[in-house]
Amino acid sequence: MLNCYRQLLEKMPAVLATVMQVQGSVPREVGAKMIITETEIFGTIGGGAGEAKVIQKARKVLQTGEKQWVEIDLTGALQRDTQGICGGIMRVWLERWESDRYLALTQQILTQLESGQSVSIVTPFAPHQSPYLSEDCLDEAFIEIIEPSPTLLIVGAGHCGIQLAKVADLIGFQVIVQDDRSEWANANLYPNAEVFNCPIADAVAQLATHTELYAALVTRGYQYDLAALQALLDRTLPCRYLGMIGSEKRVKQVFRAIEKAGISPEKLRSIYAPIGLDIGALTPEEIAVSISAELILVRRGGTGRSLSQSLRMIN
Structure with a gap:
């Protein structure tokens, strides 16, 4: 709109x-x-x-x-x-x-x-x-x-972040990208997004009043995930969606560390990790589609099943 x-x-x-x-x-x-x-x-x-x-x-x-x-x-x-x-x-x-x-x-x-x-x-x-x-x-x-368009905060401006910003813009999200590396997070690579080169805690503070905040963590390392999760889980207004990229091993490792920092198990259960729907995605472009499909699922509701499934069962 x-x-x-x-x-x-x-x-x-x-x-x-x-x-x-x-x-x-x-x-x-x-x-x-x-x-x-x-x-x-x-x-x-x-x-x-x-x-x-x-x-x-x-x-x-x-x-x-x-x-x-x-x-x-x-x-x-x-x-x-x-x-x-x-x-x-x-x-x-x-x-x-x-x-x-x-x-x-x-x-x-x-x-x-x-x-x-x-x-x-x-x-x-x-x-x-x-x-x-x-x-x-x-x-x-x-x-x-x-209602205002939902905002997607992409934490991490690497290859997946670039493709995710493109798809998220197409499906109606206002896109904000946070990364401390200006050579990666800039208007040339993200022409349809607002770019924050500040620390993640400062970026989250600027979005304190956003009621429809979605966040996708596609960072380059474990320590960046921890900082982002702490800032986002401490928001007064909970994120509508909070997803984190990574293998199951990496996710469990991050969860153990964040739990030691005093984050409740209930908040940890609200995180979508590993991020995205299981469509067999491998490339950054495919991963962006997988994440975006999950964003739509959370925003609009649905099952995530193939629409043809019920007809195939009849036949």
């Missing part, structure tokens, strides 16, 4: 398409967004014929400025003009964002999200009313609470 509003700030004038109502089985959730300009599309509300319909309508809204609803019928009913066979119906709101008022609103939204704060946006349906920030609303409107 953070990237969506960043793109919106750059692309205006543009139409913001927002899924506001769903019924039955549909490809995207309420709040999903897509940005449409004269020449570009950013994001998706599900693809296919339904999305094509929204794009076509949005280009007209871009010209006229008249807000409108678009219904996407995915029921597959023969007697209706359907755009798919998922089984449900989506209603999408189209609104042109272009004036100074919309520009200021977008900047407000970004400021709050980038500082780790949630934001409540009210989108009135009346023709001459614009969206605004508020927790209260007396109008006929869509009220949306947008």
Whole structure:
């Protein structure tokens, strides 16, 4: 969502398409967004014929400025003009964002999200009313609470860290990299991340108010794991995810040392170590995918099983 509003700030004038109502089985959730300009599309509300319909309508809204609803019928009913066979119906709101008022609103939204704060946006349906920030609303409107994007702190800027930063950025994490070696941790190697060359304790202190902090320890040595674990496990706000790379032998060795430092066994059990899902990953790129899959699992929920497993059991 953070990237969506960043793109919106750059692309205006543009139409913001927002899924506001769903019924039955549909490809995207309420709040999903897509940005449409004269020449570009950013994001998706599900693809296919339904999305094509929204794009076509949005280009007209871009010209006229008249807000409108678009219904996407995915029921597959023969007697209706359907755009798919998922089984449900989506209603999408189209609104042109272009004036100074919309520009200021977008900047407000970004400021709050980038500082780790949630934001409540009210989108009135009346023709001459614009969206605004508020927790209260007396109008006929869509009220949306947008949470800040989760932050992934990568501790260690080696080969795995470089690839993990790329994948984590793709799946919607704000990425921060900590390493004392500026030749490894720098903007050239991490163009989509914020880089901390300070000690790990100082980096963690700067993230003290982040409620959605994920941390991946991919360090170059045992002592760096210990320092990172002590700083992260002592946070007032627990990490949503804390994973550590390494063999089972290395993990057990680190756990014994950290337990001697006074960290409770309960906190140690919250650590994902060895890090990642078991997909047979060997290369830094594959390891990054394995870790990122586990990040999604923790963030979204799921089983980690193959989606085809139930069908294979039937057959």
